[in-house]
Each structure stands twice: as structure tokens, then as C-alpha cells.
Amino acid sequence: MSAQPFRDALGALAVDADVEIRDRLAILRPRGAVDARRIAAERGRITALAAEHGFTHVALELGAVAPEGDATLPRD
Amino acid sequence: MAANEVRRLAVFDPDVHEAAPTTVAARAREAALIAWIRDRGRVAIGFSGGVDSAYLACVAVDAVGPEGTLAIIGRSPSYPAEQWAAARAVADRFGIPVLELDTHEMEDPRYAANPTNRCYFCKSELWSLLVPAAAARGIATVIDGTNADDLGDHRPGAAAAKEQRVSSPLAMLGFTKAEIRALSRDRGIPTWAQPSSPCLSSRLPYGTAVTPTRLAQVERAEAALRTLGVRGDLRVRHHGDLARIELHATELERWLAADCAPLHDAVRGAGFERVALDLRGFRSGSLNVLGGVTAA
Numbered sequence: 503m504s505a506q507p508f509r510d511a512l513g514a515l516a517v518d519a520d521v522e523i524r525d526r527l528a529i530l531r532p533r534g535a536v537d538a539r540r541i542a543a544e545r546g547r548i549t550a551l552a553a554e555h556g557f558t559h560v561a562l563e564l565g566a567v568a569p570e571g572d573a574t575l576p577r578d
Numbered sequence: 579m580a581a582n583e584v585r586r587l588a589v590f591d592p593d594v595h596e597a598a599p600t601t602v603a604a605r606a607r608e609a610a611l612i613a614w615i616r617d618r619g620r621v622a623i624g625f626s627g628g629v630d631s632a633y634l635a636c637v638a639v640d641a642v643g644p645e646g647t648l649a650i651i652g653r654s655p656s657y658p659a660e661q662w663a664a665a666r667a668v669a670d671r672f673g674i675p676v677l678e679l680d681t682h683e684m685e686d687p688r689y690a691a692n693p694t695n696r697c698y699f700c701k702s703e704l705w706s707l708l709v710p711a712a713a714a715r716g717i718a719t720v721i722d723g724t725n726a727d728d729l730g731d732h733r734p735g736a737a738a739a740k741e742q743r744v745s746s747p748l749a750m751l752g753f754t755k756a757e758i759r760a761l762s763r764d765r766g767i768p769t770w771a772q773p774s775s776p777c778l779s780s781r782l783p784y785g786t787a788v789t790p791t792r793l794a795q796v797e798r799a800e801a802a803l804r805t806l807g808v809r810g811d812l813r814v815r816h817h818g819d820l821a822r823i824e825l826h827a828t829e830l831e832r833w834l835a836a837d838c839a840p841l842h843d844a845v846r847g848a849g850f851e852r853v854a855l856d857l858r859g860f861r862s863g864s865l866n867v868l869g870g871v872t873a874a
Contacts, residue, residue, distance in 0.1 A: 524817060524820075525783075525868060526868055526870075527817070527822070527868060529820070529854050530854075530857075538834045538835070538837070538838055539834065539835060541834060541857070542831060542834035542835055545830075545834070545857050548857055549857050549858050552857075558867045558868055559822070559856060559858065559864070559867070559868055560856070560857050560858065561822050561854035561855055561856045561857060562854060562855050562857055563820075563852060563853070563854045564838050564839070564841060564842035564853045564854060564855055565839065565842040565843075565846075565853060
């Protein structure tokens with residue numbers, strides 16, 4: 503499993519987050535202020551994407567903001 | 579109603595708050611259970627205060643009276659204090675005699691290493707103490723609260739029960755969890771809508787050593803979330819520096835729609851550096867899935 507393809511897929515949903523992998527758990531670290539309502543709205547698609555990328559679990563890190571500077575992900 | 583019962587009622591599982599009506603089949607099973615217990619005369623019950631063992635103990639008192647019933651609690655760092663309080667409250671309210679024993683599975687390196695069959699070593703320790711304790715009091719039949727729904731799960735502890743000749747009448751007679759909840763509600767047992775509450779070690783991924791410090795972290799975090807008003811099924815999974823919160827679907831939507839900062843602060847206050855909210859929410863046996871023991 504690799505973080506980058508999953509990050510790219512999340513980017514297509516305009517979910518701007520770094521991905522940390524621990525076994526089959528993907529931890530999303532939002533880049534910039536997280537809009538939890540957006541995460542909630544996309545929750546089903548995010549978990550489905552995670553499964554497609556081989557993750558059994560996907561979690562949103564709370565109170566964390568990934569350092570900015572990587573321009574590979576779209577932001578809104 | 580005791581204060582701790584009120585506390586348990588405050589964490590009703592939203593899914594079962596409106597429990598299904600008790601069926602004719604469930605009532606027939608209960609009658610069969612009473613007859614089965616009466617045939618044995620006296621029974622000792624492995625008693626955690628969870629939905630199943632609380633129901634079983636109450637039925638036992640109904641069947642053979644308190645003089646024929648002994649509920650035995652095995653206490654260790656993996657047994658939450660809140661669960662102990664719930665167990666004692668049920669026992670007090672329904673006149674169930676209780677014996678408490680300290681178990682020492684934490685001292686067994688095979689258990690502490692947290693292999694996928696960890697539960698086997700825990701239950702071996704538990705039953706190796708409970709069965710002789712019952713026998714010393716003239717009780718030959720020891721039973722547990724395993725139900726029919728449990729039989730399909732990954733439950734290595736069941737082998738230990740079988741080795742010690744512990745019976746599981748709820749499973750044997752085909753009781754489902756939903757039936758036990760409905761019958762418990764009819765009897766006024768306050769655990770009827772209580773979320774399932776496996777031991778705290780179930781919050782640690784396989785291979786992560788079970789230590790009293792980690793279990794205490796989890797227990798503090800879950801207690802803090804309850805204090806915030808989190809209802810229904812709840813698990814704080816321990817991933818070292820990171821706690822991963824699993825909430826019931828209804829609660830997950832509620833918190834995501836509001837503000838998750840209190841969740842973060844509560845769990846950080848329990849001793850975790852980082853806090854994450856699982857986006858699939860609560861799954862029974864979630865760490866079995868993560869560990870590849872069962873399918874996703």
C-alpha cells in the first residue's frame with residue numbers, strides 16, 4: 503500500500519490531507535483547516551476509496567494540521 | 579435505582595433503544611433455560627455485568643433462587659471499573675450472590691504479548707480460578723453468557739471454557755443477542771440496552787503488549803468521552819501515541835456535524851499524544867480486521 507495514490511484519490515474529492523500509513527490503517531492529516539462537515543458529507547466515498555486502496559481502516563486525525571508546501575493536492 | 583445504573587442508562591445504544599418486541603420463540607427459550615438451570619440445582623456464573631451474563635444471573639435467581647446461584651466476577655486491569663460497578667448494581671438490585679476473584683492474566687507472558695489467541699490465555703486463567711471456587715462451594719455447574727450470535731465470531735476464549743467444562747446455555751438454546759436484550763428489558767434488567775463491553779485489552783492491536791498503563795489510558799479516554807455525552811458503542815483503539823476513536827454511526831455523524839474538538843481534548847487528556855476519529859465508526863472486532871484475523 504502506498505499513501506500517494508490514496509492522497510491523489512482524496513484530492514479528486516477536494517479532501518486535502520496527508521496520509522500516514524500504519525499497517526492497513528490510513529490516518530488523514532488535513533492540510534489547512536479541516537471542514538468536518540465536508541468530511542462527513544464525503545465519508546462514504548472516503549471509506550470506499552480507502553478500501554479500494556487496500557486499507558481496512560481510515561481515520562481523520564483531530565487537532566492536527568499537516569505542514570503546507572506540497573502543491574500536488576488541490577485546495578478549495 | 580442506584581446512581582451507577584443511571585449512568586449506564588445514559589449511554590443507551592441508539593440502535594437498541596427501541597428494542598424489538600419479545601417473540602414467542604424467545605419466551606420459549608427462556609422457559610427452556612429456567613428448566614435447564616433447575617435440572618442442575620445450583621449454578622455458578624462467570625459474571626461480568628454485561629448484557630448476557632446479567633440476564634443469565636437474573637434468570638438463575640429466578641430458577642433456583644439466590645441460594646442456588648453464585649455470580650463470580652474475575653477482576654483484573656483489563657476489566658473496566660465502570661463495568662464492575664454495573665455488575666454490582668445488577669447484583670444488588672436482583673439479589674444475586676456475588677464472589678469476586680482477582681485474576682492474573684497480565685502476569686502471563688503469553689497473554690501480555692497479545693497474540694491473536696490472547697483471549698484463550700485470559701479465559702484459561704479465569705476458568706482455572708472460577709471452576710475450583712465453585713466446586714469448593716458445592717457447585718458443579720459453571721456457566722457463561724456466550725450467546726448464539728457469538729458462535730460465528732473469532733473467540734479463542736471459547737476453547738478454554740470447553741477445556742474447563744464450562745457450559746454456555748444461552749448459545750446451546752439458541753438465544754440471540756436481540757432476544758437477550760428484549761427479555762432483559764421485560765425483566766427490568768437495566769443492562770438491556772447497554773452497549774457491548776468487551777475487556778479493555780480488545781482495544782490494543784494484536785502484537786502490542788498488554789500493560790496496565792495502556793489499559794488505563796484506554797479506560798480514562800473512554801470514560802472522558804462518556805462524560806462528554808458520547809452514547810452507544812464506543813471504542814478507543816490504542817495505536818501507541820495515537821488513539822483511534824470508533825463511534826456508533828449516529829454519534830459519528832452527530833460529532834462530525836458539530837465540533838470534534840471536545841473529543842480531541844478529552845482523549846488527549848487521557849494521555850494520548852494524537853487523536854483520530856475512525857470514519858467507518860464502530861465495528862465489533864475491528865482489530866481482528868486490522869490484524870487480518872477476519873475479513874473487512
